[in-house]
Amino acid sequence: MANNINFLGSYSGIDSATIDSMIQAESGKVVQYTNKQTSITAEKNAWKDINTRLDSLFTKLGTLGEDKTFQSKLVTSSDATKVAITAGTDSIASNYSIEVNRLATSTQVTSGKISLADGKTIKESLGLIGKFTVTSQAISGTPEEKETPAGNFEIDITAKDSLKDIVGKINEKSKESGIQAKIVDNRIIMTDSNMGERNMSFSGTGTLVKDLGFEAIPEQNYKVGQSAELTIDGIAITRNTNNVTDAVEGLTIELKGVTEASKPVMIEIKEDTDTSVKAFESFVEQYNSTLTFISDQLDVGNPSAKNNKTGALAGDSSLIRLQSSLRSLMTQSANTGNMSYNNLESIGISVDRYGKATLDKEKLKVGIADDPAAVKKILFQTTSTETTGVGENGESTTVITEKKIGLAQKIQELVNTYISDKTGIIKTKSATYDKLSEDLTKSITKFNERLEKKRANYVTMFSRLDTAMMQAESQMAYLQSQFSTEK
Structure with a gap:
């Protein structure tokens, strides 16, 4: 085939460049497919961006419903x-x-100095054996506090335990007992984390209480806590x-x-009206940002212009419906029980004919200070209706149905129909775009395969033409040579 291609066009004048031009002339369908695929990608990306903006709007509406927004x-x-x-x-x-x-303080008890053998440290064994018990109980407070020992625990001391080990065992139970221990100058300092007037007592087997310095504690070493x-x-x-x-x-x-x-x-x-105002500011900014982006995607430009550019979703009915619904909800009224505050405009959020919202901070502050409950009801409130009926066995039944009627709730419900992970319009559209793009890719592949076959056929056909013309020229030359010889 390579030799045929090199020979191609030598007699007919139809070479590879000519065949490329012929194939190019027939590839218009591929261009259409590619352009359509580019358009689909742009639409999908536009919806993805809208989904991000709507999700943020949903979140900021939720913030308006938090207690801290109105009661901070x-x-x-x-x-x-x-x-x-x-x-x-x-x-x-x-x-x-x-x-x-x-001020309230904690009871603190300091032991006498614990004698260590010559050269020994607090990390070396004391050779003590037995059970050591610490009890902490309230002196003042409620009868229940006085009767119930808050800290009453026991530790087992073995011959190999050092002073540091013993203190460590006490602190292992601190979470339950409230008693914390530390070592200062070979003394154990016990502190009750429960404040107020409390007694702390010690008992143990054998001579443990004496050995650990808690027998006959000097008054200055026993500091009883006090109440605030x-x-x-x-x-x-x-x-x-x-x-x-x-x-x-x-x-x-x-x-x-x-x-x-x-x-x-x-x-x-x-x-704290500033916290409220910031939450409303954030909502209004996100609403305007979302509406502006939607308008840009729906923009038809100037149809009479030569190189008119339109938005990626110009004419999309789902987006037009979203734009219209958002604008409408922003101007609806709500029954709050206070006629002075029954819509967004009454608390300083006005919407122009293009849907853009503007916030009057001072008017909002006045509304929140005057009747924060009514302001919140504009955005969030739920009504309940009871429906009576008859059950399967003839008994009367009552079904309670709740309905969210606040403006923020209605906007959230609208937004959720678009951004829901399960049934959202955007999710459905994205799946449709993926299927269309996949089908176009298959069509482009098949069409390119047909063009390659056609190219191969052109090469074969015109190569044969060149061969036939070469043979005809050779025969003509032979006949001419014969005529010349006979003369």
């Missing part, structure tokens, strides 16, 4: 070195006067902790230092 509080303390406050979403905006008369004492707005409170969580609903009061007489720490709790 700002806390200020006139002296955070004495009293620090953490306010939960269920706290009430108010002012408090707090005096700290005493404070007043909140003149009300005296006692707690066995410096983190008071049950005095004022929604507030954690951390006591850090004793206040001076008649110099209380002033606490102010107020609504």
